[in-house]
Amino acid sequence: MQLTLEFGGGLELLCDSVKSHNINVDPQDGEKQLTMKNLLSWVRTNVIKERPEMFMKGDSVRPGVLVLVNDTDWELSGQLETVLEEKDNVVFISTLHGG
């Protein structure tokens, strides 16, 4: 499944200062769907290069990191349970940097 990821608000610093990533990720064995929960653990392993604790806490994003799926607040689509589809665009923005 092809997805676009964007990191902003300082989170790009955790992945070699690259803001936009085109990725290819498939549901894990035995799973039919890819959820945000699956994606986050994939991102942590494959995209984040340093200080993963700035991005995640437990199996979710760190409080203070905003997530938008197709430009919609993930709080409206079920957060970790949000089911992703082909060509979806996922944005992560830290609110914790600077003022």
Next chain:
Amino acid sequence: MEKTAKPKSRLCTLCNEKRAALKRPKTLEQICRECFYTVFEDEIHRVIVDNQLFKPGERIAIGASGGKDSTVLAYVMSELNRRHNYGLDLFLLSVDEGITGYRDDSLETVKRNEIQYGLPLKVVSYSELYGWTMDEIVKLIGLKNNCTFCGVFRRQALDRGAALLKVDKLVTGHNADDIAETVLLNILRGDIARLGRCTSIITGEDGPIPRCKPFKYTYEKEIVMYAYFKKLDYFSTECIYSPNAYRGFAREFIKHLERMRPRAILDIIKSGEDFRISTSTKMPEQGTCERCGYISSQKWCKACVLLEGLNRGLPKLGIGRSRGINSEHNANTKQANGTQSLQSKQCGSLDF
């Protein structure tokens, strides 16, 4: 590339026409982008009007760091000034602390904002005001207490810049999350003088240049969402010298509370507002610095004490429990009022 929202997402609870784009932390309403712009801007307008923050004809400096809050503030202030005919003359005021690889980059953002919003920009620098850049100070003192220097110097630098611009007021981008965090920190430090004033929407009315905070009730989440949807140009790198552990911890605590109960932020502000300071608590008396004339509760203001330390090669002067200039001359009052308000404050970008 514009994909449709997930089928689960509902219609905006305000207009009932468009798909909701975000959940408001303050009200938990699910609203679309256009309704969000409207309520976000209208609420700030209400805060400005209800608190009579400005008078027609006033000259107003917007403290601009290039970060998200001040960038959104500059944008919204110029929008509202036009839309509601406030009749204000707006300026951008930035402080150049002299931090290579951080402030020089963020100042580029402010310079772009100057053009994008058509607001004249004034930059004041630590090197011209104090003869020291933060790079030089850190070289001398290392990464301990450097945020104290920076915070004390920034506060005065903004006032001096505002005086140069001949403005009537200074507005800053402190948001609801910042204020809730400061309430908690002041409680943790037992800093009663600051606890009393950190929730005031206007401060320093008795001083030369009052400051106000139009974003006092605006959630950080909404500021960042607004900047994202409007594609505003802001800079978001953490200061290279800021370890900021104590404040960072309070920040994280607030963000955890917000996740469980978003109203917590407004409730902490309300608690801060409603505290009554008992009359037996001694408050520091406001006077002026004998050396530079800046407001000070001591013989010398904190910036002069710190600067004296730097120039005499005793950079610990003025750090931690006061010894030196003020306590030599001022031992009695010091003990009497027990003030320790400016000591060992973490990063001062949130000075109140």
